[in-house]
Amino acid sequence: MFEIQNLHVNISEVDKKIIDGINLKINPGEVHAIMGPNGSGKSTLSYTLSGKDGYQVINGDIKLDDESILELEADERAAKGIFLAFQYPIEIPGVGNLSFMRTALNSQRKYNGNSELNPAEFLKVLKEKANNLNIDMEMLKRPLNVGFSGGEKKRNEILQMALLEPRFCVLDETDSGLDVDAMKQVSNGVNSLRSDNRSFLIITHYQRLLNYIKPDFVHIMAKGKIIKTAGPELAIEVEEHGYTHLLT
Amino acid sequence: MCFDNKNSYWIDSFIKKYEESFKKVDLLDRKSEYWRFASPSIWYDNYINKKLPSEKQIENFSFNYDGMTDFFIKFKDGMLDISSLTELNKDEKNIEVSSYKDAVTNENHWSSKKFGLAQTNAEKPYKRPLALFNGLDSREGVFIKFKKGMRKKFHIIYEGNEQKKSTIRNLFDFEEDVDITIIEHFYGDSKYNIVSEFFNDKNSKIEHIKIINQDITDTFIYHLFGNCQKNSNIKAINFSFSENPVRNEVNLHLEGPECNATVASLGFGQKATSICDNTVFISHQEESSKSRQIIKNALSGGAKAIFQGKIYVSSVAQKTDGYQMSNGLILTDNCQFLVKPELEIYADDVVCSHGSISGTLNDDHLFYLQSRGIPLLEAQKQLIQAFFAEILNEINDEKVINHIQKQISIKLA
Ligand SMILES: Nc1ncnc2c1ncn2[C@@H]1O[C@H](COP(=O)(O)OP(=O)(O)OP(=O)(O)O)[C@@H](O)[C@H]1O
Numbered sequence: 117m118f119e120i121q122n123l124h125v126n127i128s129e130v131d132k133k134i135i136d137g138i139n140l141k142i143n144p145g146e147v148h149a150i151m152g153p154n155g156s157g158k159s160t161l162s163y164t165l166s167g168k169d170g171y172q173v174i175n176g177d178i179k180l181d182d183e184s185i186l187e188l189e190a191d192e193r194a195a196k197g198i199f200l201a202f203q204y205p206i207e208i209p210g211v212g213n214l215s216f217m218r219t220a221l222n223s224q225r226k227y228n229g230n231s232e233l234n235p236a237e238f239l240k241v242l243k244e245k246a247n248n249l250n251i252d253m254e255m256l257k258r259p260l261n262v263g264f265s266g267g268e269k270k271r272n273e274i275l276q277m278a279l280l281e282p283r284f285c286v287l288d289e290t291d292s293g294l295d296v297d298a299m300k301q302v303s304n305g306v307n308s309l310r311s312d313n314r315s316f317l318i319i320t321h322y323q324r325l326l327n328y329i330k331p332d333f334v335h336i337m338a339k340g341k342i343i344k345t346a347g348p349e350l351a352i353e354v355e356e357h358g359y360t361h362l363l364t
Numbered sequence: 365m366c367f368d369n370k371n372s373y374w375i376d377s378f379i380k381k382y383e384e385s386f387k388k389v390d391l392l393d394r395k396s397e398y399w400r401f402a403s404p405s406i407w408y409d410n411y412i413n414k415k416l417p418s419e420k421q422i423e424n425f426s427f428n429y430d431g432m433t434d435f436f437i438k439f440k441d442g443m444l445d446i447s448s449l450t451e452l453n454k455d456e457k458n459i460e461v462s463s464y465k466d467a468v469t470n471e472n473h474w475s476s477k478k479f480g481l482a483q484t485n486a487e488k489p490y491k492r493p494l495a496l497f498n499g500l501d502s503r504e505g506v507f508i509k510f511k512k513g514m515r516k517k518f519h520i521i522y523e524g525n526e527q528k529k530s531t532i533r534n535l536f537d538f539e540e541d542v543d544i545t546i547i548e549h550f551y552g553d554s555k556y557n558i559v560s561e562f563f564n565d566k567n568s569k570i571e572h573i574k575i576i577n578q579d580i581t582d583t584f585i586y587h588l589f590g591n592c593q594k595n596s597n598i599k600a601i602n603f604s605f606s607e608n609p610v611r612n613e614v615n616l617h618l619e620g621p622e623c624n625a626t627v628a629s630l631g632f633g634q635k636a637t638s639i640c641d642n643t644v645f646i647s648h649q650e651e652s653s654k655s656r657q658i659i660k661n662a663l664s665g666g667a668k669a670i671f672q673g674k675i676y677v678s679s680v681a682q683k684t685d686g687y688q689m690s691n692g693l694i695l696t697d698n699c700q701f702l703v704k705p706e707l708e709i710y711a712d713d714v715v716c717s718h719g720s721i722s723g724t725l726n727d728d729h730l731f732y733l734q735s736r737g738i739p740l741l742e743a744q745k746q747l748i749q750a751f752f753a754e755i756l757n758e759i760n761d762e763k764v765i766n767h768i769q770k771q772i773s774i775k776l777a
Pocket residue numbers: 127129130134152153154155156157158159160161203
């Protein structure tokens with residue numbers, strides 16, 4: 117179970133409070149969606165969960181299976197099964213996609229006391245997952261995200277998620293910039309990962325994604341707070357009427 | 365001074381000339397721009413007088429040559445191993461190879477018509493005193509003529525055991541249409557002052573890779589002087605892992621049109637004793653030549669790197685395309701990357717650009733890797749390797765790349 121308790125977060129660079137008391141309980145197997153106006157703090161929340169430097173938790177706690185993860189480094193949180201699909205995946209010239217993914221997978225396996233995969237074993241696993249997401253293996257021979265289109269970068273995030281098989285997945289606007297077919301492939305990819313012991317937090321601006329990935333709960337976030345929680349029908353309401361009436 | 369005291373040889377006039385020039389130059393003229401970032405005493409005094417404290421390395425840096433090369437030439441403690449030339453000599457239809465000694469004592473040797481020409485070209489505007497000193501002091505080296513159209517890849521190994529002063533003079537004559545790769549490896553307990561002259565004839569394609577291992581225990585000075593004719597292609601790539609002073613001077617005279625020249629250097633220093641100095645001069649004398657200088661230094665533990673790079677374009681060298689880029693990766697804040705890029709252009713229709721960027725590892729890159737489960741230290745390693753990738757991409761010999769990767773990994777361990 118993943119739990120956010122009374123979370124308050126400052127961005128140290130500007131010493132400004134962005135997350136202002138969030139509570140959220142996500143049980144294994146559940147899919148939660150977060151919607152909210154630009155600048156409401158959704159990405160800030162996702163960075164805080166994954167342990168980025170500069171996101172200072174000034175109050176509250178984040179717990180995985182009743183244990184606080186606040187003291188864990190980003191890589192340890194990842195190895196414990198927390199995954200963030202970035203809103204803006206970055207390009208890293210000089211780091212090969214394949215060697216990066218293998219290092220990531222093996223680092224996590226090592227952390228969890230499992231044996232590391234050799235290059236051949238790794239490639240076999242990767243090929244299958246890439247195939248499901250319609251990702252060309254040739255593309256993966258390039259440096260990390262370098263020269264990838266916006267949609268390709270997003271699909272590459274989901275590929276990493278499929279490969280690393282995390283327990284708690286945060287998807288930050290993975291649907292933005294995807295064409296209709298890619299949206300279906302990505303949704304299928306996510307749906308095929310849905311299981312009783314894996315949960316999702318999906319940040320999106322569009323109800324359409326939630327047609328493909330059916331959430332159990334939809335939360336509306338504004339000014340660093342969750343101001344409303346309901347079922348999937350809330351996303352439809354937002355799509356039709358916008359946020360203004362919820363904010364007042 | 366002359367070659368020996370018994371006979372006179374053609375080399376004697378050169379030795380005299382270098383001796384006189386060397387006396388004349390004010391080596392310790394610290395005001396000279398040429399020594400702007402590193403005092404000449406670092407190089408000269410260290411080379412002549414001092415012995416740097418030698419730290420025996422535990423790692424074995426020797427190279428596994430199995431199946432790697434057609435042949436190799438070997439120097440041990442600065443002395444040429446003559447037996448290593450025999451394999452080369454078998455191919456006499458395509459190659460003429462002599463030791464320095466045999467060449468300079470033979471009145472009719474082909475090298476007597478070339479010797480010193482490339483160095484003379486490089487003496488303007490700076491006399492390059494360390495190379496002058498090489499000219500008067502060297503008695504060892506290898507002279508090779510590669511005949512028209514031949515292709516070959518070979519290694520020159522410089523092994524040191526005694527921390528001896530090794531002054532070596534090489535001369536490579538590349539005839540038309542040759543395609544040659546020379547890989548020079550330096551390892552062990554030794555200090556060097558090497559001059560290699562390159563004569564690159566029309567349409568020749570030359571790749572020169574130099575690897576200075578981490579276990580080099582003392583000062584290292586290398587001058588590459590190249591004369592390049594029409595449509596020739598040269599790539600000179602330097603890899604330095606030394607924790608001691610390294611001065612790599614590359615001076616290319618693009619005498620013919622349509623030449624293509626690349627000078628690249630990767631330096632990785634982790635101690636305050638480490639200085640990686642690239643002093644590069646590329647002179648465009650004719651039309652339509654291209655040159656690139658790509659310098660990358662990763663620095664930690666107080667290490668220092670220097671890049672003085674110049675592109676010179678003569679008034680007739682229209683359509684010159686010159687590029688220069690240097691990057692410093694500063695891993696601890698007591699390090700310095702000192703850069704002096706220079707353009708001197710007398711033609712009007714040219715494209716020349718230069719830039720220099722120094723910085724630390726990118727936090728967003730680190731976070732991305734860590735967010736996938738890669739521990740900080742490993743993430744840093746990956747990004748340092750990535751920083752060097754551009755230089756490694758310049759070569760395509762897998763085994764050489766592996767050897768270099770291994771040295772980078774040892775440093776990162
Ligand atoms: N590094 C930073 N420095 C200063 N302000 C920041 C920084 N990061 C975020 N902010 C501010 O924090 C607020 C929340 O930003 P955040 O990116 O979390 O919003 P979001 O809900 O993800 O928006 P969007 O829907 O546009 O992606 C914004 O006002 C933003 O300008």
